[in-house]
Amino acid sequence: QTPPVSAMAVFDDNESVLVVATVAVACAGLISGSNMGSLQLPQNSATPWIGDSRAPFLMAATIFLSQMAAGIVLLIVFKNMRQLRDYWGRYFHLALKLQVVMCLYGSCMYFGKWTGETQYITTVPGVGPYLFSRHVHWLMSTPIQWYLFGLTCMPHRGLGKVWKICFNTIAMQIYGIFFVSAVDMKMRIVFFTASCIFFVRIFWLACRLPLMANLARAGHRVIFFKIGIWGLYPVVSALRWMGVITSWTEQVLLFSILDVVAKAITFSAILACRAILWLAHINGSMHLVMGSHNCLVPVNNEWELLVDEGHPVIMNMLISASQSDSYEATSFLSLCMSDNDKQKLRDAAYDADTAMLDSPPPKVSIILLSESQTQAITRQAGMEVECHVSKLFYGRRVIGMLKEGHDHVSKAMLGACDSDSQLEDNCAPSADSTGPSEPLSVQMTLGLHNCCKTLELSPPYCTMLTLLFQMPSMACAIFVWSEATAASVPPTVVVASKMLQSEWLAQHPMPHTLDRLLPEDCVTCIINALKIPESSLHQWSGMTTCSGVATTVAAAPLNRLSRSGATADVQLCLLAIGVGITDTTSNEPNYTHWKPVQGGLVSLGEATGTVVKPPHMLVPLASASASSSSLEPVFLHVPALLP
Numbered sequence: 001q002t003p004p005v006s007a008m009a010v011f012d013d014n015e016s017v018l019v020v021a022t023v024a025v026a027c028a029g030l031i032s033g034s035n036m037g038s039l040q041l042p043q044n045s046a047t048p049w050i051g052d053s054r055a056p057f058l059m060a061a062t063i064f065l066s067q068m069a070a071g072i073v074l075l076i077v078f079k080n081m082r083q084l085r086d087y088w089g090r091y092f093h094l095a096l097k098l099q100v101v102m103c104l105y106g107s108c109m110y111f112g113k114w115t116g117e118t119q120y121i122t123t124v125p126g127v128g129p130y131l132f133s134r135h136v137h138w139l140m141s142t143p144i145q146w147y148l149f150g151l152t153c154m155p156h157r158g159l160g161k162v163w164k165i166c167f168n169t170i171a172m173q174i175y176g177i178f179f180v181s182a183v184d185m186k187m188r189i190v191f192f193t194a195s196c197i198f199f200v201r202i203f204w205l206a207c208r209l210p211l212m213a214n215l216a217r218a219g220h221r222v223i224f225f226k227i228g229i230w231g232l233y234p235v236v237s238a239l240r241w242m243g244v245i246t247s248w249t250e251q252v253l254l255f256s257i258l259d260v261v262a263k264a265i266t267f268s269a270i271l272a273c274r275a276i277l278w279l280a281h282i283n284g285s286m287h288l289v290m291g292s293h294n295c296l297v298p299v300n301n302e303w304e305l306l307v308d309e310g311h312p313v314i315m316n317m318l319i320s321a322s323q324s325d326s327y328e329a330t331s332f333l334s335l336c337m338s339d340n341d342k343q344k345l346r347d348a349a350y351d352a353d354t355a356m357l358d359s360p361p362p363k364v365s366i367i368l369l370s371e372s373q374t375q376a377i378t379r380q381a382g383m384e385v386e387c388h389v390s391k392l393f394y395g396r397r398v399i400g401m402l403k404e405g406h407d408h409v410s411k412a413m414l415g416a417c418d419s420d421s422q423l424e425d426n427c428a429p430s431a432d433s434t435g436p437s438e439p440l441s442v443q444m445t446l447g448l449h450n451c452c453k454t455l456e457l458s459p460p461y462c463t464m465l466t467l468l469f470q471m472p473s474m475a476c477a478i479f480v481w482s483e484a485t486a487a488s489v490p491p492t493v494v495v496a497s498k499m500l501q502s503e504w505l506a507q508h509p510m511p512h513t514l515d516r517l518l519p520e521d522c523v524t525c526i527i528n529a530l531k532i533p534e535s536s537l538h539q540w541s542g543m544t545t546c547s548g549v550a551t552t553v554a555a556a557p558l559n560r561l562s563r564s565g566a567t568a569d570v571q572l573c574l575l576a577i578g579v580g581i582t583d584t585t586s587n588e589p590n591y592t593h594w595k596p597v598q599g600g601l602v603s604l605g606e607a608t609g610t611v612v613k614p615p616h617m618l619v620p621l622a623s624a625s626a627s628s629s630s631l632e633p634v635f636l637h638v639p640a641l642l643p
Helices: 011-037 050-080 089-116 133-155 154-180 185-206 213-230 232-240 248-291 312-322 339-354 408-413 438-455 459-470 498-503 520-530 630-634
Strands: 043-046 117-123 128-131 296-298 363-375 377-388 396-402 476-482 489-497 537-546 550-557 571-577 590-597 600-608
Touching: 050 089, 089 133, 117 133, 117 154, 128 133, 128 248, 128 590, 133 154, 133 185, 133 248, 154 185, 185 213, 185 232, 213 232, 213 248, 232 248, 296 312, 312 489, 339 363, 339 377, 339 396, 396 489, 438 459, 438 476, 438 489, 459 476, 459 571, 476 498, 476 550, 520 537, 520 550, 600 630
Parallel strands: none
Antiparallel strands: 043 117, 117 128, 296 396, 363 377, 377 396, 476 489, 476 571, 537 550, 537 590, 550 571, 590 600
């Protein structure tokens, strides 16, 4: 639970003075103005519009009532559907409840205007009547709209920053009330100008709000819509003062329409942001599953293999092992050795579909049929695998299978013995293939394939990564992390080279959390550095590992290499470790980062410690970009990666 943020805690000294001064001036002006006659207080007078001329009030009241009913229905639905509860649930429910209360108040106010014979009115000489109750409504509803925007679009640890906008909105409405209450024309101009200044400041602050990465585009669109709708209010007021429109057109027709549209934008933004967070979480879970398993099997809602979407070698192996008569309707359940294994998968799928959105995908251990062929002899056997089952999304479910063993049957299942596959050079037993590191090679190759597929990297970049991981002396890895959603993904290594696993990590299949390799403060330092958007390569010398060894660590973000990766909510990063990754070896504490400029790298800022050169093996990837025009020149640098 995020602790509540004090409203005044988000203001610096100058802004606090501005807030206090505005409230003081408003209170003093209201008291002294009413006593001296420069401000007129609202009077309970007969409504100047009668009959059908008040129909827009009924329209607005009905629309507000419909929005309130829709909000109540949604609250009931989410209360009774536990699978829709997640980290954002309590904030979403609070936003809906405030929206319901705001719509109830708006509906009652407009019903009162439609049915009431008298209203509280301020009459401006030469201009006409103003409905004072509407300004009171705006004084309460407009700050609530910004608070709802913060609840739905902002990271909740920074929610206090929206209070700045709320206070400026209140100040804008106070000066608007003074504007319609002032008797002197000069005072009206002053109050109108002050209200417009706060209006500009509101949206200047709104455009600088820190929005969630998944909601940045939607949030900025909501702000622009608000600018357009709210900007019409002073325009309509100015048109009335110039005599272009009548008091009925402004007070009854246009302001009623603008009120309904402004509140509808807030309500729509709540629902749209909620839907975007759902899709982003499902997309992030898919990315994490795809980056951390040996074998991925896409199936439909009937557990039939989606052959066209899976790896051809893996699909052929599964179909062959299932002994299915139909190539297009092979069921993944037919690969299970027993009915108990089939039921385990069904139960895991049910748990995935009904679990909260921030829950990890359920996993089960089952035994699958597998088939291997030696010369003319074909044999079937059971293979124990761990299956991670994703949610069903648009009729598609992903099963990530992880095999910890290293027998030839499991390698056949993964396609390592296919003659056309380039996962392994051959499957004949040898001194290198019988050791414990052999299954890591299969996992490394498939993990690289999944990471490249997730980011949709072009073939040149895939080749660069493959060459890096094939170098015997290169200790490198790819780790995934995300802070874009509330259910953040901790930095986790999903694929590692043989050198890194043998020297720095235990001999276990991926994934590994990064804090098993580096201390938590070092991991935090790396993640904070990766958030710098203009940097493409970071290097730390003298960084101490969990085993107490001081070494050099380099990190290069991979999402920037593709247009799809640049907009993804899950981040993948290349990590290299060891004193040999750079020509300048130093164990002194040092940090340097570079940005790509015209195919090369330029150092950013001042290096802390001895100036070092960037790791020459990572320069081609770090100096590349997602633009298609840079693919060929970058690919020409690939030979520089060879030992």
